[in-house]
Amino acid sequence: MAGKIALNLGGGAARGFAHIGALRALTENDIRVTHLIGVSMGSIVGGVYSVMPDVDFLHKRLKQLIEFEAFRDSVVGTWTANQEETPKGIVRRAQKLVSGTNILRRMFTAPGVLTSSEVHSVMDPFIANVSMDSTEIPFATAAVDVRTGELKVFQGKDRLRHAVVASASMPLIFPPERVGHNYYVDGGVLDKLGIETAAVLGIERPIVIDVSDEKLPDTMPRSGFDVILKTEEIASEHRRNIQLRRASLVLRPIRGNFHWADYSAAEEFIQMGYENALEHMREIRGIANARRVFGLMRFKF
Numbered sequence: 001m002a003g004k005i006a007l008n009l010g011g012g013a014a015r016g017f018a019h020i021g022a023l024r025a026l027t028e029n030d031i032r033v034t035h036l037i038g039v040s041m042g043s044i045v046g047g048v049y050s051v052m053p054d055v056d057f058l059h060k061r062l063k064q065l066i067e068f069e070a071f072r073d074s075v076v077g078t079w080t081a082n083q084e085e086t087p088k089g090i091v092r093r094a095q096k097l098v099s100g101t102n103i104l105r106r107m108f109t110a111p112g113v114l115t116s117s118e119v120h121s122v123m124d125p126f127i128a129n130v131s132m133d134s135t136e137i138p139f140a141t142a143a144v145d146v147r148t149g150e151l152k153v154f155q156g157k158d159r160l161r162h163a164v165v166a167s168a169s170m171p172l173i174f175p176p177e178r179v180g181h182n183y184y185v186d187g188g189v190l191d192k193l194g195i196e197t198a199a200v201l202g203i204e205r206p207i208v209i210d211v212s213d214e215k216l217p218d219t220m221p222r223s224g225f226d227v228i229l230k231t232e233e234i235a236s237e238h239r240r241n242i243q244l245r246r247a248s249l250v251l252r253p254i255r256g257n258f259h260w261a262d263y264s265a266a267e268e269f270i271q272m273g274y275e276n277a278l279e280h281m282r283e284i285r286g287i288a289n290a291r292r293v294f295g296l297m298r299f300k301f
């Protein structure tokens with residue numbers, strides 16, 4: 001008989017590809033995910049997987065996303081390439097990036113470096129436009145209301161595509177996503193690992209996959225974007241350490257430190273996620289088969 005777990009997929013941009021490997025390890029070991037929460041990049045992975053719970057499909061779909069022309073030409077898709085150390089390369093790529101995206105003007109005059117239409121041109125082909133209560137696996141995600149600062153949990157009748165884009169709307173780069181009359185930014189601002197979201201849904205002590213870097217990089221940021229992102233990582237690490245006390249098990253697959261947009265390492269991240277989940281499979285099985293965890297819980301999905 002298959003074991004059953006509630007699983008949280010945390011945010012981490014490119015490092016979120018590790019979720020694919022973890023899901024593969026769970027599938028191969030007959031562990032069934034019955035309730036899935038994803039935040040930020042975890043929302044993208046979870047949004048695809050909840051509709052079509054097939055790891056091969058998920059792997060192919062996410063690789064197609066980062067190879068999609070609209071993604072490769074975006075600020076997110078080209079950012080890692082702009083970190084190259086050769087001075088001529090830096091200047092050449094920086095000039096292309098600035099001229100191609102009007103990045104400086106948008107930083108000061110627009111709500112995001114990318115426009116809403118640019119974001120949706122990338123995301124819409126890959127995230128199903130369905131009601132969240134129609135997914136194969138019950139799925140929830142969260143974003144932060146940019147006006148009130150409140151955490152909004154998306155589930156049930158909410159539309160999957162809008163919910164996923166809202167949860168993944170990285171401040172400064174993505175504009176706030178409009179859903180109804182409200183505007184939302186990345187759920188990772190308050191709940192990078194989905195712990196608060198799980199509590200709202202009545203899920204106690206979920207298994208969490210944290211794809212943050214192994215440790216906070218002891219390096220100077222190379223750009224203004226990196227300064228903003230690193231300071232958020234500092235604050236996020238404090239929140240994360242407090243929230244993780246409420247998880248039954250935390251998987252941390254990332255070994256080493258990687259740039260947040262290093263999508264060239266996608267396959268490496270997938271392998272890390274796979275190996276790490278296998279290393280913890282005995283603990284996962286114990287949680288999956290424990291009546292005290294699932295037999296007495298009421299889910300609000």
